[in-house]
Amino acid sequence: IARRLIRNLAAQPVAGYSAFPPGTVLVAEQLRPADAALIDPSRVSGVVTEDGGATDHTAIMLRALGIPAVMGAAGVCAAASLAPANAPIIVDGGSGIVVVAPDAATLETARIGVAAYARERQKLARLRRLKAVTASGEPVELQANLELPAELPLIAQSGAAGIGLLRTEFLFINAETLPDEAAQFAVYREIVESMSGDPTTIRVLDWGGEKQSDALTQAGFLAGMGDLNPALGLRGLRLLLRAPELFEAQLAAILRASAHGPVRILLPMVTLVAEVQAAREILERVARRLRRRRVKLPSTLPPLGVMIETPAAALNADALALEADFLAIGTNDLAMYTLAVDRGAAEVADLYNSVHPAVLKLVARVASAALRLRRPVSLCGEIGGDPRLTPLLLGLGLRSLSTNASSVPLVKQAIRSAEIESCVRFARQVLDQTDPARVSALIAAFHARGV
Known part of the structure; x- marks a missing residue:
């Protein structure tokens, strides 16, 4: 400081x-x-x-x-x-x-x-050009998360089928001034074009937690937040709906970039259906304004999805799926909020567990709701990059995973070795458990058998 x-x-x-x-x-x-x-x-x-x-x-x-x-x-x-x-x-x-x-x-x-x-x-590296298809013949969408533009070469080398989560905080994190629509558009366009037709899911600014931004502070968007618990305060979509000029500039940049390749827009920290409705109204308003300016946009607006990263969102996934075009499960925050454990605090690191039975039951509930309502659902948390957990996630009904680029080949290898029927039986066995230690033991045993 x-x-x-x-x-x-x-x-x-x-x-x-x-x-x-x-x-x-x-x-x-x-x-x-x-x-x-x-x-x-x-x-x-x-x-x-x-x-x-x-x-x-x-x-x-x-x-x-x-x-x-x-x-x-x-x-x-x-x-x-x-x-x-x-x-x-x-x-x-x-x-x-x-x-x-x-x-x-x-x-x-x-x-x-x-x-x-x-x-x-x-x-x-030999798996790069092979498809992510299970041994039983079921295709899986395997994409990469992107934190910084410097990762683009790694994503290209990984064999990922696009970007499943583009975190846009890098544009704000060390900025002296807020990036305007033009500056954001230039970055998003470069990333979208680099995907050569593969989809890019762009998450709008998710500020909060341990992230800091001098530019946002100086612009007054974070005023009065110093004494609040940042994980429970004005973060993600909550902040953007309170700062429409910030939100509209980013949405305009994303819409302009969507004319250069397939794009999806992801809303973070959603807990209410009304938040999704408000965000869609703003998106449509921004699109109308751009079209009046004769800015090139695709004929159909990009799909608008929501992050499922709180128990409230997971338990209300059915209602959110009716308003959103797709769902993305963020297990990092979902585990934190479910277990009441700060994922950045070393003192309670032993209590943080993304495969805790409560967390897995919420993941299963979201996957089931998406399947029932015919909405695409993906998982973009860190557990998606652990090949030991790939069979469990497939068994829970997930067919779209996004992870860091270095983990893509490992996960693809696990996908290509998986038999869906065996994965489903394994997932049912895990969901019956109430003890986190027992879940970990089952995962270790399944992995050791190489099933």
């Missing part, structure tokens, strides 16, 4: 991490999304923090950049401060293991592991 105050008072531009030498491991007590967005993956090889969780926004951004990270590593700062200068640090983002100043044998074991990982990725 002190550095940010000094930078603003001195009118200095935002500085990145360009001074770090290649191979740097960044160790910090806390890393905000605004800081993560400035990291250069060619210089920073790993990140370890004392605070945070595996599904907070910072962790998601680091995964998107392909940077191994371990969040919530208690005592790591003290350990790093006691280590010799330039001592190596092992960061295993998959297992959550961090070793400061390892001995020669441990370091050699880690190097062997890195080489094995690289060989496995080369094998998975």
Whole structure:
């Protein structure tokens, strides 16, 4: 905070991490999304923090950049401060293991592991051009989430069939001033065109939680929110409906970009049918205004969907599906709100569980409602990128998944190995459970059998 105050008072531009030498491991007590967005993956090889969780926004951004990270590593700062200068640090983002100043044998074991990982990725690259179809012949839509435009080459290499979740916060996160319609249109158009006809789902600004924006604060949109719990306050669609000029500028930019390729619009933090109706009215009003200006738009407006990320939305999925064109399940926030656990707090990280029986029952309820009302439904939370959970998600009725680009080949491999009947039986068995530990045990056993 002190550095940010000094930078603003001195009118200095935002500085990145360009001074770090290649191979740097960044160790910090806390890393905000605004800081993560400035990291250069060619210089920073790993990140370890004392605070945070595996599904907070910072962790998601680091995964998107392909940077191994371990969040919530208690005592790591003290350990790093006691280590010799330039001592190596092992960061295993998959297992959550961090070793400061390892001995020669441990370091050699880690190097062997890195080489094995690289060989496995080369094998998975062969799946790029293969379709995401189950062993029983059922097609699955497998897309990628996008945090930053820098990920576009990774998405192209992954074999993803489009972008299932484009998080637009990167346009605001370190901006000195708010991006206007023209600036947003230029970015969205480039992304849409880069997909070469594959669909792009653009989520409108989802501000709140641990995200920070000087531009939004200075423009007065976040005034009076400092003392509120940001997860329960004015965030997502709630904020946009209170700030129509901000909302309309973004919708106009998205509508203009939709003339250059297939686009869907996704509304975050929806809990009421009235919110969807209000958003659609604004979208149609913006479209009429653009057409009066003779701006090129598609003949049919992009589909308008809602994020299902609160228990209220999940329990009311039937009503929301009647108003929305599609549903997208955001399991990161859905688990947080269902379990009353901050996904960015290291102190309660052990209580956060995206496969808790309560969370899975809500996911199943949403999938069932979408199927009943013939609405497309996707899952774009972090569990979608875990191949061990792919059979369970397929068994719950999901046929559209969106995950970080690096996980797409792993999930595709799991899809191509899955038999739907076996997945359905497995999902029914899991849904009968009430103990999270029992659910985890069943998942581990199913995965071990390679079913």
